[in-house]
Amino acid sequence: MGIIRYFATDKYAVYIWGSYSVTFLLLAAEVLMLLNRKRKLTRRGSPQPEARNTRFETSLQEIQ
Amino acid sequence: MSKNRFNLYKYAAPAHFYPLAGKLIPLFAVPSAILFILGLYVGFFVAPTDAVQGESYRILFIHVPAAWMGMFLYVLMAVYAGVGWAFNARLASMMATAISPTGAIFTFISLVTGSLWGRPAWGVWWVWDARLTSTLILLFLYIGFISLQSSIDDARRADRAGAVLALVGVINVPIIYFSVQWWNSLHQGATFTEKSFKMAPSMAAAMFILLGACWLYSIAVVLVRVRYIIREREQEAPWLAEVTA
Numbered sequence: 199m200g201i202i203r204y205f206a207t208d209k210y211a212v213y214i215w216g217s218y219s220v221t222f223l224l225l226a227a228e229v230l231m232l233l234n235r236k237r238k239l240t241r242r243g244s245p246q247p248e249a250r251n252t253r254f255e256t257s258l259q260e261i262q
Numbered sequence: 263m264s265k266n267r268f269n270l271y272k273y274a275a276p277a278h279f280y281p282l283a284g285k286l287i288p289l290f291a292v293p294s295a296i297l298f299i300l301g302l303y304v305g306f307f308v309a310p311t312d313a314v315q316g317e318s319y320r321i322l323f324i325h326v327p328a329a330w331m332g333m334f335l336y337v338l339m340a341v342y343a344g345v346g347w348a349f350n351a352r353l354a355s356m357m358a359t360a361i362s363p364t365g366a367i368f369t370f371i372s373l374v375t376g377s378l379w380g381r382p383a384w385g386v387w388w389v390w391d392a393r394l395t396s397t398l399i400l401l402f403l404y405i406g407f408i409s410l411q412s413s414i415d416d417a418r419r420a421d422r423a424g425a426v427l428a429l430v431g432v433i434n435v436p437i438i439y440f441s442v443q444w445w446n447s448l449h450q451g452a453t454f455t456e457k458s459f460k461m462a463p464s465m466a467a468a469m470f471i472l473l474g475a476c477w478l479y480s481i482a483v484v485l486v487r488v489r490y491i492i493r494e495r496e497q498e499a500p501w502l503a504e505v506t507a
Contacts, residue, residue, distance in 0.1 A: 210318035210382050217321045217375040218302075221328065224367050228483060235490050 276353050276492045277501040283485040290485070294478035301475055305468035312465075321379040323465075327473040329372035331480060332400060333435050335365030339407070340428040347425035353488075355421035356495070358428060359411060360488035364480050366404035373397060392441035393449040396434055403431040417495055 208214075273279045305323040312319040339361040346355030376394065377387045388394065407424050414420035442449050461469075496502050 208317050210316060213318055213378045213382050214320050217324060217378045220374050220378075221324050221371050224371055225479065228364065228367055232483065232486050232490070235487075239490060239493050 274351055274353055276356070276496055277499070277505075279353055280489055280492050280502075280505060283489050287482050287485050290478045290482035294475050294482055297471055297475035297478060301468055301471035304464060304471060309464045309468050310462060315383060318379060318382040319465075321375055323468045323472050325372060325375040325379055326469055327476045328368045328375060329397065330473060331476045332365055332369035332372050332397070333438060335361050335368060335480060336400060336404070336428075337432060337435055339365055340432040343421070343425035343428040347422055347429075352418070352421070352495075353492075355418075355425070356488050356491045357484070358424065359421070360484045360491055361480075362404055362407050362411075363487070364483050366401060366408065368476065368480070369397065369401045369404060373401065391447045391449060392445040393438065393447050396438040396441050399434055400431075400438060403427070403434060407431075 273282055301323065305320055309320070309323075311317055339358045342354045342361065343358035345351055346353075346358060373394075376397075380389075381387050407427050410427055411420040411424045414423055441447060493502065493506070
């Protein structure tokens with residue numbers, strides 16, 4: 199890995215590694231945001247049975 | 263005419279496109295990851311040091327693909343938005359919406375990496391010249407498109423408003439491309455033209471491999487996002503309950 203050592207000491211290292219770090223961080227952030235969106239969609243798509251029961255019980259109490 | 267003929271128009275309907283997109287995602291995502299690794303290997307271990315710029319030129323392997331992707335994706339977004347508006351094709355409008363964040367990210371990457379390359383090459387982080395300014399306007403157009411669409415509750419109205427902005431803004435893309443010819447600029451001119459190819463083959467290979475990786479990544483990410491948009495917009499559709507069950 200001689201070239202890695204060379205880049206670590208090269209005077210342009212901060213610009214080169216900075217460019218690639220920003221690029222891959224942003225692409226990773228985009229993928230993570232999509233995974234988060236999927237999680238929200240999945241949660242919304244399947245409501246918890248307890249939540250439905252609570253609503254039902256509340257409406258029963260209102261009737262009584 | 264055969265009844266079994268492959269009907270491409272069928273996939274203009276979200277109900278048919280949704281499962282197809284799901285099958286296509288790994289076909290683009292996996293080769294994209296392979297090409298990213300291969301492109302970085304060629305760029306850092308095979309391509310030689312530049313005689314004039316030293317090692318700093320290696321930023322171009324990601325800067326140029328990101329800049330090209332920002333422009334390509336804008337044109338693609340405008341075409342989809344225009345088709346969605348003209349033919350009332352809701353999947354095309356959804357595609358335009360799905361493309362916009364990825365295009366904005368690549369444009370932002372091109373501006374940041376350009377700035378990080380500009381400092382060692384020109385001695386400045388930023389200059390208000392035609393190429394840089396028109397690319398910044400491209401980023402603002404993407405942000406404007408995303409903001410405009412998210413500010414309108416009715417999805418189809420948001421699609422139409424976004425389409426107007428996308429189609430008006432597409433004039434900026436040739437301005438970016440030809441800016442280095444039309445005006446004096448610190449930014450270098452085109453490296454690849456019909457008459458010349460001013461780059462060592464291994465350098466060009468690294469750049470084009472990473473361009474391919476960026477294309478495949480964009481297609482995969484846009485397909486994932488358009489599937490989520492379909493799920494959000496068509497949540498009441500019976501077909502969706504069957505597909506996601």
